[in-house]
Amino acid sequence: MSLVFKALSDPTRRRVLEMLRERPMSAGDLAAAFPVSKPTMSAHFAVLREAGLIASEKQAQSVIYHLQMSVLEEAMLGFAQAFGWQLQPAAKPESSTD
Amino acid sequence: MSLVFKALSDPTRRRVLEMLRERPMSAGDLAAAFPVSKPTMSAHFAVLREAGLIASEKQAQSVIYHLQMSVLEEAMLGFAQAFGWQLQPAAKPESSTD
DNA sequence: TTTGTATTTAGCTAAATATCAAAATAGAGT
DNA sequence: ACTCTATTTTGATATTTAGCTAAATACAAA
Numbered sequence: 001m002s003l004v005f006k007a008l009s010d011p012t013r014r015r016v017l018e019m020l021r022e023r024p025m026s027a028g029d030l031a032a033a034f035p036v037s038k039p040t041m042s043a044h045f046a047v048l049r050e051a052g053l054i055a056s057e058k059q060a061q062s063v064i065y066h067l068q069m070s071v072l073e074e075a076m077l078g079f080a081q082a083f084g085w086q087l088q089p090a091a092k093p094e095s096s097t098d
Numbered sequence: 099m100s101l102v103f104k105a106l107s108d109p110t111r112r113r114v115l116e117m118l119r120e121r122p123m124s125a126g127d128l129a130a131a132f133p134v135s136k137p138t139m140s141a142h143f144a145v146l147r148e149a150g151l152i153a154s155e156k157q158a159q160s161v162i163y164h165l166q167m168s169v170l171e172e173a174m175l176g177f178a179q180a181f182g183w184q185l186q187p188a189a190k191p192e193s194s195t196d
Numbered sequence: 197t198t199t200g201t202a203t204t205t206a207g208c209t210a211a212a213t214a215t216c217a218a219a220a221t222a223g224a225g226t
Numbered sequence: 227a228c229t230c231t232a233t234t235t236t237g238a239t240a241t242t243t244a245g246c247t248a249a250a251t252a253c254a255a256a
Contacts, residue, residue: 001109002107002108005106005107006103006104008177009100009103009107010100010214011099011100014099018180021182026232027232028233037215038232038233039217039234039235039236040216041233042233042234042235043234045233045234046234058222060224060232061230061231061232061233062231062232062233063232063233063234072181073183076177076183079106079112079174080174080185083115083116083119083170083188084119084189084191085171085174085185085186085187085188086186086188087178087183087184087185088183088184088186090181090182090183093182108243110244124203125202125203125204126201126202126203129203134245136202136203136204137203137206137245137246138244138246139203140203141244141245142244143203144204156252158202158254159200159201159202159203159253159254160203161202161204
């Protein structure tokens with residue numbers, strides 16, 4: 001749980017999670033969306049991975065990251081419970097179905 | 099929001115919040131519940147205070163801390179919303195009414 | 197005003213974190 | 227076997243963090 005909150009304490013990493021909520025994305029595509037170097041982004045991915053919040057699969061040269069929604073949910077549920085809140089998990093977002 | 103998650107990333111600080119959910123407590127009483135020095139606890143209180151999660155009032159020699167539930171709620175609501183969850187806030191816990 | 201109790205600040209160390217540029221690795225394609 | 231592209235690792239530096247002891251502050255009480 002500490003690892004999850006630590007991971008969430010950085011705005012870049014929170015934004016990465018939000019982006020991955022829409023769809024899986026490659027490390028490069030994610031990195032391109034932020035004003036920091038690719039090695040720095042790689043380190044952020046590592047923090048998220050170690051917290052269990054994202055997972056990766058290799059696809060040709062690329063590394064595709066995807067959100068592990070269940071881990072995020074469990075951490076939030078666990079915490080919410082300690083404060084007597086109820087959290088109802090969500091439907092997946094529509095990937096701009098226009 | 100980053101400050102809140104940063105504050106929550108330490109188990110001692112999370113436990114402090116849980117204890118303050120039951121009732122306001124003095125710095126000393128809180129400190130006595132953890133196996134670290136009082137200055138260390140004071141630093142934890144400062145982190146929680148800067149995140150807005152607790153507030154203090156002076157009472158004679160003591161400093162009484164209390165939870166700012168609304169700040170915690172708002173941070174959680176904000177985050178939950180970004181992931182499409184619903185969070186319903188809670189009743190205050192019974193302070194062992196036996 | 198001296199003493200005692202409660203809490204914080206100061207000053208320190210060790211470990212962790214965030215960032216970068218440069219080098220290394222992994223795969224595909226030529 | 228090269229060469230390109232994508233990503234991570236390495237090595238360096240700066241900052242932050244968690245912890246400690248000792249000193250300072252705040253207030254009450256004697």
